[in-house]
Amino acid sequence: MAKIEIKNIRKDFGDFNAVEKSSFTIEDGEFFMLLGPSGCGKTTTLRMIAGLELPTSGEIYLDGEEISQQPPSKRDIAFVFQMFALYPHLNVRKNLSYPLVSQGMPRSQVKAKIEEVSGILGIKDILNRPVGGLSGGDRQRVALGRAIVRDPKAFMMDEPLGALDAEFREHMSEELRALHDRMNATTVYVTHDQLEAMQMGDKIVVMNNAVVEQFGTPQQIYDTPATMFVADFIGSPSMNFLRFEGALENGATRVDLNGQMLAVPKQLQGASGKLVFGVRPEHVSLSENGDYRGKVLTTEYLGTTQIITLDTPNGELKARIDSAQTATVGENVALNFEAPKITLFDETTGLALRSSLNREVLAHG
């Protein structure tokens, strides 16, 4: 198993810049998520680690060894493709043995290894079937089997659950995570599904437009987004942005929103101009008394909670509140924000302003 370091990696396809200088480190045994909307460069990054694309510049270290210009066969990295890419002319057993045969492993050893892996994945009874007739889940298991069978240094997975039905996906993601915990293998996993990333990942890199926006644990990324893009991309519904114009001093603990002074974490940098007050829906509560008010537009019932959409002087806002609490459409209610959880952004740069809340995260982000 291995530690992977990405340093200033960059990839251009002709005039198109797919990945802008990116750096991050994947620790040994980590389940690492590359998250971002389609076309953001996450798959290209994954393919560069695996060797299917060569970076235009920058270095990739696998266990301290620079591998960025080596062919994939020399890297000892396994790859699980979104479309599985099982060899269609071979049966399940041959698909699994393919990577072992290429290493020149003796036959008896190959057989034992396949027994072991098919046992782990529960595909013993389909070993002699052609891959064409398998169900989506079984194909996924065979694709995983082909990856784990040769004990590679690291696994690359390119949206491996993308081709499965929603129902089965849930099940498979648990299986995947359990498999990872059992083998403790360094895994890099590409997804555009923020829920999947939060659920399964030890660490997440959020990419957008070829740039790494933020790198951290799911909690860090959710609680202290470094950019407005991350704040918007993570969470459902996403973070509310209340836009306002004003000035902030270094050390401020309150901001002036439409005449109301709202508490925020202690600011560590001054700013002025177009600013954004970012608050997660679950950090908004409704009450009778208060000076910052909004009008209820719609309510969505979600079982234990409900999502209330409100119209405020600084734009639309969604609040996640207990479903026991009543909210009537058209009602004018007071809004309270959980001050320690607020993030302020500079709208022109899209970056979070440094505060006592995100100080540590932004320092190395």
Added chain:
Amino acid sequence: MSSFSVTEPSARSKWFAGTLVILYALITMVPLAWIMLTGFKSPSDAISYPPKIVFEPTLEGYVNLFTTRTRQTPEFLAANPPEKWYEEIVREYDMVIAGPSKFGERFLNSVIIGFGSTFLSIFLGTLAAYAFSRFKIPLADDLLFFILSTRMMPPIAVAIPIFLMYRQLGLSDTHLGMILLYTGVNISLAVWLLKGFIDEIPLEYEEAALIDGYTRFQAFYKVVLPQAATGIASTAIFCLIFAWNEYAFAVLLTSGTAQTAPPFIPTIIGVGGLDWPAVAAGATIFLLPVMIFTILLRKHLLRGITFGAVRK
């Protein structure tokens, strides 16, 4: 089961479709059957009017095809009674067998030139098609167009330059010359057909093989080739059929050592006119290799082996 299904045709429409297909097959097979039957007729039966469908079969045509014969005096015939069954057949015409005909040699030429050029076309075509399909080649579209442009006129239109060129190069009436010629004509078709087939094979398979520790060439050889088998088989059949049946260039460029069967068969002259049964026998034997080749590759033509392995 319900009586109506969207995917399953009704028994009546199946029966109707089946009848149509059988009827069409029968009609297309009539000339073929006629040639094969004529090969077993006697010369007089072959030209009788109205045509005979029921006749007494004889191997005369085949004997005449494979032998050369001479007429002999009654004294000579009486002194040398026929020994073999085929000698008896020619004896009816007061003839004896002088030796084998050139048909065997010509047929072998056809096999060498036909299969040789097919192999060469497929070999070069597959490599070129793979390169066009997978690699970034400067001016790839223009090159593909140039390759195809060799098919934009009938090959025979350039017969005279080719004839002169071959005479200069000493390629006239050689096996190599004919193989090169047919390969040249076939290769554009092969590259285009095979490129289409290889384009259809998802890149992920090769990438998976690269990841699994194989080199680019191994990935091509072990993963792409088996999946392109269907395309290779059908392209090979097209190439073989062209090279095998080609007549005009064969007449023009070959006369002896490298002459193929098509220009040879019409030269079979019998006693007092064209020996139709011998010609028909030659045509029948000539048909067989392509038929066998097609039947052998039929499995690949019909089976969509990549079905279902990649979810689309």
